[in-house]
Amino acid sequence: MNREAQLFEELDATTSTNAKVAALARYFREGDDSDKLWVIALLSGRRPRRPVTSTQLRQWAAEVAGIPDWLFEASYHVVGDFAETVTHIATLEIPVEQPLSAWVQEVEALRGLEEEEQARRVKAAWAGLEGMALFVFNKVLTGGFRIGVSQKILVKGLGKATGIPEDVLAHRLMGDWSPHTTTFSDLVLEPTSTDDDARPYPFYLAYGIEGPEGTAAGAGLEELLPLGDPADWQAEHKWDGIRGQVIVRGHRHYVWSRGEELVTDKYPEFQAFVEGLPQGTVLDGEILAWKDGKPLPFAELQRRIGRKTVGKKLLTDVPVAFMVYDLLELSGRDVRREPLSWRRERLEELVTAADLPMLVLSEVLPFTTWQEVVDLREHARANSIEGLMLKRLDSPYEVGRRRGSWWKWKVDPQSIDAVLTYSMQGHGRRAGLYTDHTFGLWQDGELVTFAKAYSGLTDVEMKEVDAFVKKHTVQRFGPVRQVEPELVFEIAFEGIGASTRHKSGVAVRFPRIARWRRDKKPEDANTLDDLKALIGS
Amino acid sequence: MSLLEFSDRGIHCPQADVYIDPWRAVDRAVITHAHSDHARRGHRHYLCSPVTEPLLRTRLDRYASISTLAPGRSVTVNGVRFSLHPAGHIPGSMQVRVEHQGEVWVATGDHKRDPDGVSEPFEPVRCHTFITECTFGLPIYRWPDPAEVFAEIDAWWRQNASEGVCSILSAYSLGKAQRVLMGVDRGIGPIYVHGAVANMNEALAQAGLQLPEVKQVTPDTPKEELKKALVITPGSAIGTPWTRRMRPFSTAMVSGWMQLRGWRRRGNLDRGFVLSDHADWDDLLQAVKDTGAERIIATHGYTDHFSRFLRECGYDATSESTEFAGESEEGSSGTSTRSVDPPGRPEGGPGRPEQTPQA
CATH class of the missing domain: 3.40.50.10710 (Metallo-hydrolase/oxidoreductase)
Known part of the structure; x- marks a missing residue:
């Protein structure tokens, strides 16, 4: 896999999107078809199932390096990446050159073998590879192939190499394919139309609305005025559920999550769509826990997310509905280029005709002035509503995240001041730095953990907090350090609800560090009761 | 009384009242090399290699009192014999060999075994106690050619x-x-x-x-x-x-x-x-082996992990807190307008040594 190793070297050696696209394009012109297919699969998150446990891999890695287990662990915590750690400690003995596809097949072939044989084969691979090729092999082996290449960059590179328009490619790469079920030619160059009823369309994603000159959005009119005439826009609630795409084709239905995961079996309620909707219908919407005509808290929906199949009790306790807001395919025709107003009309007809309790139409909110939209947002915080969506009435359904025609405008986050209690080293570019923090709130003179947050600090602050953690460690629990309760941070979050699964009794959504409150002492931080008072507020 | 001891001023030889790379002002300092975490301002008298001298004059003080000692030559202070031996780290960098009544200690400062074309190549020195850096003392650090x-x-x-x-x-x-x-x-x-x-x-x-x-x-x-x-x-x-x-x-x-x-x-x-002036994991272990020392003291870098590993290999190995910084030290004595943190440092960097509880 020399050529692939070269590609990944090039991708890794640059932070420039253009350079990454160019490297991919060169590769897609030069590479072997079956290897190219695997590169696409790996970069788009399609990887072989993990054939061995990480405990086994750690043990084997320590064995080949001739080091004790604890030293491998210590090394791993410094590197922050298992595949990379093994890459550094393994030693090349007899070089083995074979195509990427052959290496992937070796990984797949490990499944079901005796442990001894698995160990023998993995160790042989480690002795036969070095550098980037070894890193790639380890990534395939351990799953998780994040190397700074987004789907967008991948599609751009592929588009440059093949001359096929990007949105066509983006669509072709969607769905439940694997290199075993297709070829480069069938997937990318000339797909046959009948081959895949399950194939979803790429999701259209909105950016958050911005303040003047790209500043963070405030809550005022000035954010909306640049959008022009209010009459050109449609407003809806932004629901806090799971973005989903429902497909009804060939007398079957398919449910896709935004992460391109096929989740049909998790939501048996949607079986009814097969009868209720015409063949060749594709809908975009939000999966919500839904009971008695209103949404349940996100924490309830979470009980459904984790399950592959759902039991009777859960189905009764936490039923789901599809809050539909767009129509992508009608009678087998791709209608994404039609204007939103047209799609919305057809959608309303479909939903009315279907008349299904679990198919709910996202309400279009009435307004004539921007001030009314500001007011709508002010009142939005309730019932799993995260904010507002604003969409141009003449907008097509685009591919990926785009500015201009769709905007999300979230309600202002809530926040609370909490004390840093525990910290763990990060991964990737945060490897070796204590960046993954746990925060506590006061209750009866003790700090009760209520949230973990990783983001929100500047690079400089991040290093400062890292130094604090190293200097003020009270106790170590493996990679986690308990620190002296001294630093106070304002933690912002999007939603809050009671939870029986959390020690604090409260679950918050999307917690992040809003700012470092250097002006506050730990005793000035909020109490758990302060947080609970925010529930339902 | 040990031949060399770790004090709050630096590595001290009480018999001779001489310090090696002290971080607080002392009367007599032997300097391994001219990086700023090893060669500090304010000592009354410096002893170093001939190549290091002009570097100290440029970096610290033009008029400092500096004596030089050629590699391999020795000087005796109150019965303690001091000599310098190339450490291979940077031009002029030396290990300090200290001998008293047949007992030999070597303090490396920073060292590297690979010849680099500018530094005098590393020379293994037999000793009883070996005081070594281990800036890159983890098996993930193995340098490419x-x-x-x-x-x-x-x-x-x-x-x-x-x-x-x-x-x-x-x-x-x-x-x-x-x-x-x-x-x-x-x-x-x-x-x-x-x-x-x-x-x-x-x-x-x-x-x-x-x-x-x-x-x-x-x-x-x-x-x-x-x-x-x-x-x-x-x-x-x-x-x-x-x-x-x-x-x-x-x-x-x-x-x-x-x-x-x-x-x-x-x-x-x-x-x-990837290009370092410090020994990688394999070379650190090789350096330890080549001294024939039974007792190893790790001074900076991944000291706890490195000394624990050596103990498990049968050495009498410990770690000591020092104010040496290893490769995170940046010689920015020039005209730079601001200081930038190095991209990363092992835990226990300058000024905040850490002790890992023995697991």
């Missing part, structure tokens, strides 16, 4: 030069910068240096080192020249107005830390090249 690394640096520079992009390379002004200067293909384009590097080159020339002629970047340096140039600078100058006139440029760093992807990416530089 420097020839391959220089080929990578050359390729990066050549590519940039062909596109009219200036190549700014971050390297320690003392040691790494000169090593790079000697190692790159000087046919690719002109080489410029930051003032801090120029100062070190000048001091090294005084010490008799043969270095290629390079130019210092000045406000009069023609922009056209910079487009094909390699500019060698301490990391602290990157991101300051000093680099503005080199636009468009590509940035890179040469350091052992560049071995790790995370640190490479965190540096916000375009490239990272």
Whole structure:
């Protein structure tokens, strides 16, 4: 896999999107078809199932390096990446050159073998590879192939190499394919139309609305005025559920999550769509826990997310509905280029005709002035509503995240001041730095953990907090350090609800560090009761 | 009374009342090498190698009281014999051998076994107790062949030069910068240096080192020249107005830390090249073996992990807190306008040594 190793070297050696696209394009012109297919699969998150446990891999890695287990662990915590750690400690003995596809097949072939044989084969691979090729092999082996290449960059590179328009490619790469079920030619160059009823369309994603000159959005009119005439826009609630795409084709239905995961079996309620909707219908919407005509808290929906199949009790306790807001395919025709107003009309007809309790139409909110939209947002915080969506009435359904025609405008986050209690080293570019923090709130003179947050600090602050953690460690629990309760941070979050699964009794959504409150002492931080008072507020 | 002891001032020989690389002011200091975490201002009297002397005068104090001792020669103080032996770390860097009544200790300062073309090559010294650094004392640090690394640096520079992009390379002004200067293909384009590097080159020339002629970047340096140039600078100058006139440029760093992807990416530089002036894991172990010492004291770097591993291999190994910083130390004594944190340092960096509870 020399050529692939070269590609990944090039991708890794640059932070420039253009350079990454160019490297991919060169590769897609030069590479072997079956290897190219695997590169696409790996970069788009399609990887072989993990054939061995990480405990086994750690043990084997320590064995080949001739080091004790604890030293491998210590090394791993410094590197922050298992595949990379093994890459550094393994030693090349007899070089083995074979195509990427052959290496992937070796990984797949490990499944079901005796442990001894698995160990023998993995160790042989480690002795036969070095550098980037070894890193790639380890990534395939351990799953998780994040190397700074987004789907967008991948599609751009592929588009440059093949001359096929990007949105066509983006669509072709969607769905439940694997290199075993297709070829480069069938997937990318000339797909046959009948081959895949399950194939979803790429999701259209909105950016958050911005303040003047790209500043963070405030809550005022000035954010909306640049959008022009209010009459050109449609407003809806932004629901806090799971973005989903429902497909009804060939007398079957398919449910896709935004992460391109096929989740049909998790939501048996949607079986009814097969009868209720015409063949060749594709809908975009939000999966919500839904009971008695209103949404349940996100924490309830979470009980459904984790399950592959759902039991009777859960189905009764936490039923789901599809809050539909767009129509992508009608009678087998791709209608994404039609204007939103047209799609919305057809959608309303479909939903009315279907008349299904679990198919709910996202309400279009009435307004004539921007001030009314500001007011709508002010009142939005309730019932799993995260904010507002604003969409141009003449907008097509685009591919990926785009500015201009769709905007999300979230309600202002809530926040609370909490004390840093525990910290763990990060991964990737945060490897070796204590960046993954746990925060506590006061209750009866003790700090009760209520949230973990990783983001929100500047690079400089991040290093400062890292130094604090190293200097003020009270106790170590493996990679986690308990620190002296001294630093106070304002933690912002999007939603809050009671939870029986959390020690604090409260679950918050999307917690992040809003700012470092250097002006506050730990005793000035909020109490758990302060947080609970925010529930339902 | 031990031959060498660790005090709050530094590594102390009570019998001779001499310190090795002390971090507080003392009367008599033996200096292993001229990096600022080992060679500090304010001692009454310095003893170092002949190559180190002009470096100390440039970096610390022109008028300091400095005696030199040629490698292999010795000086005796109150019955204690001191001698210096090349450590291979940077030009002039020495291990200090201390002998008293048949007992021998060696303190390495920083060391590297691989010859680098500018430093006197490392010389193993037999001893009973070996005080060693272990900046890169984990098995993940194993250096690639420097020839391959220089080929990578050359390729990066050549590519940039062909596109009219200036190549700014971050390297320690003392040691790494000169090593790079000697190692790159000087046919690719002109080489410029930051003032801090120029100062070190000048001091090294005084010490008799043969270095290629390079130019210092000045406000009069023609922009056209910079487009094909390699500019060698301490990391602290990157991101300051000093680099503005080199636009468009590509940035890179040469350091052992560049071995790790995370640190490479965190540096916000375009490239990272793995080239260290410290021993890697295999060489640290080899260095320990070659001394024949039974007792090992690790002073800076991943000291707890390294000494624990040695204990499990049967050595009497411990770690001591010092204020040495290892490769995270940056010799930015030049004209830099702000200090930038190094891309990463092992835990227990300068001033905050840490003890890991023995698991």
